[in-house]
Amino acid sequence: MRGEKHDRNLSFPASFGGRGYAPLESRVRIVGGGLTGILAAFQAHCMGARDIELYERLDRLGGIAQPDIVDGREMREGCIYFGPEGDPIRTLLEEHGAEFADFENRFGSVSTGADGLTYLDDFGGPSLPAKDIALTAPEGETLGDRLASYSGEIAEPLERYVRWHTGCEADDLHESAALPMAINRVFPAGAPLETLAEAKRSDDLANEVFGIPRKLWGYTSNARASLPVGGFDRLFAQCREALAKIGVRVHDSHFATAKRMLGEECAQDIVVWAASPIPLFKPLGIAAPRGPVRKFATYTFSAHWSGPVPFYVQNFTARGSVFRVYVYKSAGSVLLTAECVEKCDEAALKREIHTLLEGFDGALSIGPQLHQSFKPRWLFHSLGTITRLKELRDALAAHRGNRFVTGAWETYAKGEKFVEVQNDLQNALLAPVAVNAP
Template identity: 50%
Template sequence: MNGRIRIVGGGLTGIMAAFEAHRLGWRNIELHERFDALGGVARPKVVNGAEMRDGCVYFGPEGDALVERLKAQGATFETFDNRFGSLSLDGAGKRVFTWDFGGPAVDCASLRIARPAGDSLADRIAAYPSPIAETLAEYCRWHLGADLAAVHGEAAIPLAINRVYPAGAETPALVALKASNEWADELYGVPRGLSGRTANVTASLPAGGFTALFETCRRSLETLGVDIRFESLISPRQVMAEHAAGDTVVWAANPTPLFKPMGLSTPSLVKKSFFTYVFEAQFDGPCPVYVQNFTAKGDCFRAYLYESGGKTLVVAECVREADLRALPGEIRGLLSGFGSLKTGALLHSGAQPRWIYHSRDAIAGLATLREKLTERFGPSFVCGAWEPYGKSAKLAEVDAALAMARNAPAAGLALVG
């Protein structure tokens, strides 16, 4: 295939799109990355040989499509027992730990459920019985500080409230309801130990860490003949102006800069910055492991324990700048359901915006943007999995779009993302 491939942005989506483009037959491939290494936001800072991860990131088990494709490019993975839990409050306000369930557990016996009346997060929450709805609304206000009527319902996934365990209900009745009611299955969950599910018993991490993974990807891409250009930033207007016959654009980066060049107003976004703190740690329980905090109290909404560079580390993801005198105690409390934790030196802290909680305005705006891009460029401008949160969903969407571009007349490829 003679068309040009231009990839602007070397995050995981762009990397995987480059591998897929090569598999589909493109050969004139450029990869433009604004930083000096591949990985994008998933590439952690390294301090004294240890990765300072900004949160809980891992891959599926052996056999997962993304894992297998990365292994085919030389990456190696280590499988581990996927341990996780959540901390919630019962009806009396006492802290309750739920093992092997990453969502909130609410002391509610009612299994009433309704189809959400609309597409907002507020609509989704209102579909639950009032004890659950009130708990979720309080948690979301603590976590996001946004008008829930303006947030899209799909934000429930990154908020980890897409499924709720009604802890006061009878488990057999809950399981039966999930099997017979589409919305009950969508909105309710059962802890793994009670449900007998085995789908997420194991997971995997790249051997040697994420830095090693992205270096392996770089070497593999170069072996395939991909021209990687670091510290290279191409604007949307430049990409569009240089869009020649035979080119295809796949924009897998932040789509916000595309609106103005397409004559559209930029939609309102849910703007939220989170603070992360990485401590050295000693722990007598399983590792890796993470626990979600659904009490809407304190600063930390998730604690994640992992190993890197020969050290055991714990990262606290916080809804605001944390009180460092109280934070180690919060982390110990969150992980206490799995073991005893001692925190050591603070090795790293940071703050960054996360654009993972879509507003309703943003979802509608992205749909309009896709329509305008299709009108102007047809299949030669591929929108790069902006809405999905999960890695597998992003991979599938970009793969499908690349296949369509590959089969279009005179198709080439310029990837942005």
């Protein structure tokens, strides 16, 4: 493969705007076979790279999005969705043979209202009985700074929620933790709707930090979403076939070391590090950050639910153990996953799930438990982690220029990761062409 000549008139898929990239001789080494690494391989190929290696430490691709399989059914540990038709990630995967089915995106939230629990349909954030929607611009980058921009009647319950969910104070986390905790938009239910709508229309900060349930506001941007036909396991099997077809060499059960990727052997190659960056710190002489590491427990049950499927409900009450319930279908069965801030007893867990779903349209019965796990998640960064990651990026840039692509480590949402890696890959792959151009 190496040094092979390529046709410069390759056709490029719509997801890259039909632009052509020169086929390149550089070897691209991708560390991590999660969604980011798989997409990076397809992206690099689209841009013209033809010598691509992908290393995955486990014996299967998919990373965090790949569920365990029990009796042919997927034990999903969270609700990872794709966008409707036209979503760039979905388009790129479809161009490589994956199939997706759209569904009506239904979800809800449970919060503490003035008189007990508030169940809110089609709103995935907290609803608080607050009237005061005055905001002050955040003074710093912590989640505490972000929350302090709200009035006290909004900030205080959110601070309690952060403590319950992560075990940390909001001041100890970076503000980006708002998104994985789903507190990036709050509905102040006591404020007049028209005043709130006007604030969102006229003020960027208000638009960013307040939300209005879509039935009250007619805003329908996330009304539809999609999931891979046949599930995530089939999606990643299709990706593996597609990678082989375009000549990407997948090395699974292969732990790529930082020492090797930063060493002489790979010095001329483009490296995409789409995995945890922690092993990169030591070789570059930077102290690794000690992030807030909190383990979350996940339990999956078989279930009957007469309401919409898929469906998820976020719990913002800061009480009990469950922070999200997700009802979905796999291999013809309805399953229910409860994501919890701590391990919990099965009977208490089932009672809590019933309470969280009883305010929504649908009758629930919960069957036997099929699966459980207890794992940390790399989703909540401290300010110190973000600072250290920047130091790491600077050191990598000094050491390798733009040929070391850092896999969008800070970002939670896969759409943002996709764009960041695409831009950095483009810089890395196009640079040699620019240098050689007459």
